[in-house]
Amino acid sequence: MALNTTCSFTLPGWLEPFVAGWDAPLASAEQRMALAVALAAENVKHHTGGPFGAIVIEEHSNRLLGVGVNLVTAVELSMAHAEMVAVSLAQGASGHWNLGAGKEVQLVTSCEPCAMCFGAVPWSGVRSIVWGACREDAEAAGFDEGDKPADWQESLERRGITTRGGVLRREAARVLARYASRSGAIYHPENSRGES
Amino acid sequence: MALNTTCSFTLPGWLEPFVAGWDAPLASAEQRMALAVALAAENVKHHTGGPFGAIVIEEHSNRLLGVGVNLVTAVELSMAHAEMVAVSLAQGASGHWNLGAGKEVQLVTSCEPCAMCFGAVPWSGVRSIVWGACREDAEAAGFDEGDKPADWQESLERRGITTRGGVLRREAARVLARYASRSGAIYHPENSRGES
Numbered sequence: 001m002a003l004n005t006t007c008s009f010t011l012p013g014w015l016e017p018f019v020a021g022w023d024a025p026l027a028s029a030e031q032r033m034a035l036a037v038a039l040a041a042e043n044v045k046h047h048t049g050g051p052f053g054a055i056v057i058e059e060h061s062n063r064l065l066g067v068g069v070n071l072v073t074a075v076e077l078s079m080a081h082a083e084m085v086a087v088s089l090a091q092g093a094s095g096h097w098n099l100g101a102g103k104e105v106q107l108v109t110s111c112e113p114c115a116m117c118f119g120a121v122p123w124s125g126v127r128s129i130v131w132g133a134c135r136e137d138a139e140a141a142g143f144d145e146g147d148k149p150a151d152w153q154e155s156l157e158r159r160g161i162t163t164r165g166g167v168l169r170r171e172a173a174r175v176l177a178r179y180a181s182r183s184g185a186i187y188h189p190e191n192s193r194g195e196s
Numbered sequence: 197m198a199l200n201t202t203c204s205f206t207l208p209g210w211l212e213p214f215v216a217g218w219d220a221p222l223a224s225a226e227q228r229m230a231l232a233v234a235l236a237a238e239n240v241k242h243h244t245g246g247p248f249g250a251i252v253i254e255e256h257s258n259r260l261l262g263v264g265v266n267l268v269t270a271v272e273l274s275m276a277h278a279e280m281v282a283v284s285l286a287q288g289a290s291g292h293w294n295l296g297a298g299k300e301v302q303l304v305t306s307c308e309p310c311a312m313c314f315g316a317v318p319w320s321g322v323r324s325i326v327w328g329a330c331r332e333d334a335e336a337a338g339f340d341e342g343d344k345p346a347d348w349q350e351s352l353e354r355r356g357i358t359t360r361g362g363v364l365r366r367e368a369a370r371v372l373a374r375y376a377s378r379s380g381a382i383y384h385p386e387n388s389r390g391e392s
């Protein structure tokens with residue numbers, strides 16, 4: 001059998017016009033989170049993946065470098081969490097794996113990062129991370145956040161990465177709860193709800 | 197500025213013929229590790245990335261589902277560790293994000309998984325993971341493994357994922373040490389050696 005040698009994923013078609021039409025400012029953490037949460041909600045509405053959205057933004061210019069939504073079921077890649085998608089697209093756009101080369105870049109995600117995304121943050125070069133919903137909100141909706149070190153937030157801080165959680169938490173958690181109430185796929189190997 | 201909407205990466209050209217020419221059996225953990233370590237060594241030799249290789253293999257048939265090498269600097273994606281590449285390509289080949297759907301799949305990696313790859317393992321559906329070099333070997337060569345839970349190996353076992361480390365450790369560690377002795381790029385945001 002020939003080996004598969006290329007991996008590729010693309011954002012759903014609704015996303016680019018949606019972001020282009022987003023004319024609210026992106027200066028504060030709350031304003032940035034409003035976009036990340038809106039992306040999560042739109043992703044559910046369009047049935048293109050799980051209830052998670054993320055953006056990568058240049059701190060001082062407020063310039064969007066990358067956006068992402070959860071695409072696990074849409075593109076059949078378990079790593080395609082919103083954070084990984086946003087970071088990878090930002091790296092593609094900037095032409096460099098290190099987003100911290102010469103600029104201060106922030107990752108804003110609608111939900112606390114899972115174990116994989118937590119581990120990916122220091123490798124990406126982002127200098128700060130902001131999240132909305134917390135682990136408890138994700139777990140209440142049936143999601144598994146994985147096993148992070150007990151001091152995961154301090155671990156990022158020790159590496160010079162600023163952390164701030166619970167920004168627009170209620171709004172972000174509402175997207176998760178709404179998804180769960182509609183029995184959306186929980187894409188987890190142990191949970192057949194993800195097999196649709 | 198238009199958003200980047202597609203992310204794509206491709207294995208280096210040497211890899212497919214190299215694997216096609218690998219005619220040793222892949223039945224035991226040691227035989228599988230020999231290929232993962234050889235991929236790591238070839239990746240260094242061809243200057244296509246860091247000294248890490250991985251394969252995803254169907255347990256009972258010994259069929260290769262995916263192969264990967266570290267491509268961080270080659271494709272400018274911080275997530276492109278050998279394990280993530282091999283798992284993503286295997287998922288692309290099988291058409292499903294869940295590699296555990298109906299089969300027993302093993303991830304064999306030349307080095308203990310970093311924090312990101314550890315977190316990614318449970319989401320991928322693999323049922324077992326085997327690694328060669330250990331954290332200490334990677335750190336001795338200048339690599340940062342990230343912060344995993346103290347009981348990360350037990351964490352995988354609790355999730356039903358079998359773990360076995362140190363397989364062909366000496367051979368795997370030798371590839372890391374050789375890379376370090378030649379001042380290969382350490383692609384880490386805090387380390388300018390990665391900026392070449």
